[in-house]
Amino acid sequence: MATDATPKFKKPDLLPVPQPPDFHPEITVAPSHDGLHFWQFMIAGSIAGSVEHLAMFPVDTIKTRMQALGSCPIKSAGVRQALGSILRTEGPAGLYRGIGAMGLGAGPAHAVYFSVYEFCKKAFSGGNPNNSAAHAVSGVCATVASDAVFTPMDVVKQRLQLSDSPYKGVLDCVTRVLREEGFRAFYASYRTTVLMNAPFTAVHFATYEATKRGLMEISPESASDERLVVHATAGAAAGALGAAITTPLDVVKTQLQCQGVCGCDRFISGSISDVIRTIVKKDGYSGLTRGWMPRMLFHAPAAAICWSTYEAGKSFFQELNTGSNSNSTT
Structure with missing residues (x-):
């Protein structure tokens, strides 16, 4: 290599060619989509979240049925048994109970989620796109904000998903919960949700960014356009890992959101430790892992769909902005 050459092979009359200060000979990574407007992040995130959920x-309905102890005729923790029970007793429509609440909550929540993430990532990364710690912290900030928006509709969704749910629909559920339990019932699981989603999101975003970067280093030809397969694979890996780690807290969250409905236990204190003790007493420590399979089956493809849709939306807006800027200069 040139840097190892001895002085006798160097010619003093050959001067090094000066390089501009911004010259970097290494392979550059794909564009970071910086420069998008805040509302464009929100729209891309809203569409991605809605499509994903x-x-x-x-699959989310199966997970909820398996985690809501005592609420359904499903006694086995197997996905096949859970699916078969729903189809026998309610038909395919039973898999979609509560989808209206999901539609109302997923869009706004993910608009907040991704816009806060992008804002915090830019603020915390210090210009370093490979700062995994900044990605993780940004993900935590994003989930705290988005959970405040989504938790009430998530409560409604899960109560409608239960077998023999007493509610006729979204409006009936909201009205009855307000009248019978008060506004606080919509946020009974918020603390648990944040405690669950904070590590989930930290693992999710850090894994996604690291996996995406690794895949692009393995296949440099994809760095110029960030192909769909890169986002889908990185998103699936991030979703599966995050889901596996946080399943026990997800079981606690389901119990808190469905308490007192269809035979679910009602908790006086609503503390996480109280719920865990009840689950362990009733179902053993294995009860804390109920629904882990459908949770992973949900989050792996869901994250792949979400990230692919989100990155496609960002690319669309980037091209739109580029076209607008070029037209304004002509």
């Missing part, structure tokens, strides 16, 4: 809603 609506596409995977039947």
